[in-house]
Amino acid sequence: xxxxxxxxxxxxxxxxxxxxxxxxxxxxxxxxxxxxxxxxxxxxxxxxxxxxx
Amino acid sequence: xxxxxxxxxxxxxxxxxxxxxxxxxxxxxxxxxxxxxxxxxxxxxxxxxxxxxxxxxxxxxxxxxxxxxxxxxxxxxxxxxxxxxxxxxxxxxxxxxxxxxxxxxxxxxxxxxxxxxxxxxxxxxxxxxxxxxxxxxxxxxxxxxxxxxxxxxxxxxxxxxxxxxxxxxxxxxxxxxxxxxxxxxxxxxxxxxxxxxxxxxxxxxxxxxxxxxxxxxxxxxxxxxxxxxxxxxxxxxxxxxxxxxxxxxxxxxxxxxxxxxxxxxxxxxxxxxxxxxxxxxxxxxxxxxxxxxxxxxxxxxxxxxxxxxxxxxxxxxxxx
Amino acid sequence: xxxxxxxxxxxxxxxxxxxxxxxxxxxxxxxxxxxxxxxxxxxxxxxxxxxxxxxxxxxxxxxxxxxxxxxxxxxxxxxxxxxxxxxxxxxxxxxxxxxxxxxxxxxxxxxxxxxxxxxxxxxxxxxxxxxxxxxxxxxxxxxxxxxxxxxxxxxxxxxxxxxxxxxxxxxxxxxxxxxxxxxxxxxxxxxxxxxxxxxxxxxxxxxxxxxxxxxxxxxxxxxxxxxxxxxxxxxxxxxxxxxxxxxxxxxxxxxxxxxxxxxxxxxxxxxxxxxxxxxxxxxxxxxxxxxxxxxxxxxxxxxxxxxxxxxxxxxxxxxxxxxxxxxxxxxxxxxxxxxx
Numbered sequence: 001x002x003x004x005x006x007x008x009x010x011x012x013x014x015x016x017x018x019x020x021x022x023x024x025x026x027x028x029x030x031x032x033x034x035x036x037x038x039x040x041x042x043x044x045x046x047x048x049x050x051x052x053x
Numbered sequence: 054x055x056x057x058x059x060x061x062x063x064x065x066x067x068x069x070x071x072x073x074x075x076x077x078x079x080x081x082x083x084x085x086x087x088x089x090x091x092x093x094x095x096x097x098x099x100x101x102x103x104x105x106x107x108x109x110x111x112x113x114x115x116x117x118x119x120x121x122x123x124x125x126x127x128x129x130x131x132x133x134x135x136x137x138x139x140x141x142x143x144x145x146x147x148x149x150x151x152x153x154x155x156x157x158x159x160x161x162x163x164x165x166x167x168x169x170x171x172x173x174x175x176x177x178x179x180x181x182x183x184x185x186x187x188x189x190x191x192x193x194x195x196x197x198x199x200x201x202x203x204x205x206x207x208x209x210x211x212x213x214x215x216x217x218x219x220x221x222x223x224x225x226x227x228x229x230x231x232x233x234x235x236x237x238x239x240x241x242x243x244x245x246x247x248x249x250x251x252x253x254x255x256x257x258x259x260x261x262x263x264x265x266x267x268x269x270x271x272x273x274x275x276x277x278x279x280x281x282x283x284x285x286x287x288x289x290x291x292x293x294x295x296x297x298x299x300x301x302x303x304x305x306x307x308x309x310x311x312x313x314x315x316x317x318x319x320x321x322x323x324x325x326x327x328x329x330x331x332x333x334x335x336x337x338x339x340x341x342x343x344x345x346x347x348x349x350x351x352x353x354x355x356x357x358x359x360x361x362x363x364x365x366x367x368x369x370x371x372x373x
Numbered sequence: 374x375x376x377x378x379x380x381x382x383x384x385x386x387x388x389x390x391x392x393x394x395x396x397x398x399x400x401x402x403x404x405x406x407x408x409x410x411x412x413x414x415x416x417x418x419x420x421x422x423x424x425x426x427x428x429x430x431x432x433x434x435x436x437x438x439x440x441x442x443x444x445x446x447x448x449x450x451x452x453x454x455x456x457x458x459x460x461x462x463x464x465x466x467x468x469x470x471x472x473x474x475x476x477x478x479x480x481x482x483x484x485x486x487x488x489x490x491x492x493x494x495x496x497x498x499x500x501x502x503x504x505x506x507x508x509x510x511x512x513x514x515x516x517x518x519x520x521x522x523x524x525x526x527x528x529x530x531x532x533x534x535x536x537x538x539x540x541x542x543x544x545x546x547x548x549x550x551x552x553x554x555x556x557x558x559x560x561x562x563x564x565x566x567x568x569x570x571x572x573x574x575x576x577x578x579x580x581x582x583x584x585x586x587x588x589x590x591x592x593x594x595x596x597x598x599x600x601x602x603x604x605x606x607x608x609x610x611x612x613x614x615x616x617x618x619x620x621x622x623x624x625x626x627x628x629x630x631x632x633x634x635x636x637x638x639x640x641x642x643x644x645x646x647x648x649x650x651x652x653x654x655x656x657x658x659x660x661x662x663x664x665x666x667x668x669x670x671x672x673x674x675x676x677x678x679x680x681x682x683x684x685x686x687x688x689x690x691x692x693x694x695x696x697x698x699x700x701x702x703x704x705x706x707x708x709x710x711x712x713x
Binding site for chain 2: 002003005006007008009010011012013014019020021049050
């Protein structure tokens with residue numbers, strides 16, 4: 001929670017970093033979250049920072 | 054000589070003479086009129102080296118970590134802001150509380166060396182400082198200079214939540230009556246309100262000029278890891294190369310290692326040779342931890358620890 | 374070559390012209406601090422600064438630079454060397470900074486010639502700028518440096534109020550001056566005298582420090598208790614060494630991201646860091662701040678003199694100003710002279 005806020009504070013787009021608690025028995029939730037997050041990040045485009053050339 | 058200096062010397066002399074402490078860490082006159090330098094007194098004959106004036110900007114609690122192997126007790130002078138560093142260091146088990154004798158000095162605000170140097174000739178030796186309320190008359194071997202306090206005060210002192218130390222075994226001055234003004238984080242809110250692009254532009258230009266001297270880390274009473282992640286070579290978590298990516302990784306990691314632990318003394322910001330506003334990162338973390346977990350500024354009380362290392366049922370759980 | 378003169382309002386045109394022909398590096402203000410940066414034109418170049426926060430050393434010996442890269446998936450395993458820098462002009466270096474480059478030459482252009490350094494050095498023309506004022510921490514006089522002389526620069530310019538005196542000192546300087554000849558006029562002969570007057574405040578107001586006898590004293594001070602006393606307040610950061618125009622210690626590191634591609638870089642290192650001089654196996658001959666502080670001052674004022682015949686300090690005052698705990702080399706010089 002705190003890290004997410006820090007990253008957004010220094011200019012990472014909201015949604016690029018996410019933390020979710022998902023139990024081993026919650027397969028559907030895991031799949032949904034992954035899908036949702038993949039779509040959100042695809043919409044944001046590639047991250048331009050933290051990339052060593 | 055001012056009253057606090059006099060008290061300080063007397064207290065230090067007594068502590069050393071009675072062999073209650075092995076060393077007193079305080080402030081001594083610096084190489085320029087408006088600077089002081091940390092001094093380490095081990096003999097009652099040397100207590101005259103101790104001074105208290107409005108130029109005692111350094112935080113001295115970090116030295117407790119350096120000197121933790123001394124067999125005797127250590128007395129350390131603290132202002133309100135760095136008094137919280139004492140509890141940071143004792144809570145982190147760097148040195149036991151009963152090995153430290155805290156000499157508390159109430160403080161109405163310290164003056165910035167950089168600001169003063171742009172207003173007066175600072176190259177002389179300091180003779181005396183006359184506090185006239187709104188102004189300071191700084192008497193030096195190169196002449197007397199009158200400066201307006203509001204023009205030369207350290208930025209961090211404009212908002213101060215504890216003018217009086219939060220802990221003191223000996224209080225060597227009278228409590229100051231300046232009203233405590235806890236940070237309203239207005240400045241942080243200003244940066245929060247910017248768009249991601251604006252934020253990125255601002256922060257990347259700050260990180261870009263970092264020279265990785267690690268003064269921010271070394272001055273911090275919260276940075277006491279036996280081996281720092283930034284010094285590790287195998288694996289080299291953060292590369293030694295000075296470029297934007299490594300610099301950003303350094304700054305975010307440094308800041309986050311202090312999340313819920315930073316005592317808000319502002320030393321990192323003061324010591325940065327490149328004027329990177331490091332404190333804006335720490336302040337953001339303080340603001341969030343306060344809002345999310347109802348944390349008080351770390352180091353304000355003897356008990357406690359890292360808020361991120363604790364769990365309470367009522368903690369928010371936005372990640373569920 | 375005879376001295377030239379440049380009208381003040383023509384400086385920007387001169388810099389614009391220089392920037393058209395080569396890369397121009399000049400002091401600019403950024404976030405409130407003065408730094409040398411590549412600029413596209415004379416716009417924004419500041420002149421009223423006394424010393425940049427970081428020295429121009431970075432353009433000869435960068436804080437961090439790639440040495441070569443490789444790709445092991447390439448059957449020849451060829452090592453790809455870095456391309457050199459373009460032809461460059463460094464404008465606005467102060468006399469102390471110019472001297473520091475001469476000192477770096479002694480290290481990098483001596484028995485072992487350092488190609489990375491020499492590439493930058495040879496391709497850079499230095500236009501130095503005399504100091505009319507000094508900072509409160511300046512003491513270049515202690516090392517025989519004058520605010521109005523810059524041996525080692527290609528051109529020296531001095532602000533004379535209404536115009537600049539332009540002294541062309543080398544062949545490289547002549548070449549550069551020739552490209553701007555339409556902006557320069559011949560000096561009427563009054564320049565030299567006016568220069569003396571213009572730099573007088575910087576000479577007189579600076580700290581009065583003398584290093585006489587310090588080297589001889591230090592020769593016998595390796596085990597002196599002063600190092601333990603003075604190092605107590607050191608925090609062990611690298612500020613002093615990184616803002617220093619003559620410090621030149623570096624570390625070499627290989628970077629490989631667990632792929633076939635990697636590179637080797639070198640970056641500035643500091644004798645104040647705990648990792649510095651730590652040997653394989655963990656032995657550290659300089660285990661505490663005491664040895665590290667001693668090394669810093671000894672290297673500057675004694676070892677460098679032994680090896681190269683000059684002190685490795687130019688009195689720029691950067692470390693005096695930036696040291697967070699006021700560990701002041703000028704004060705140390707005076708203390709060394711006092712102690713028995």
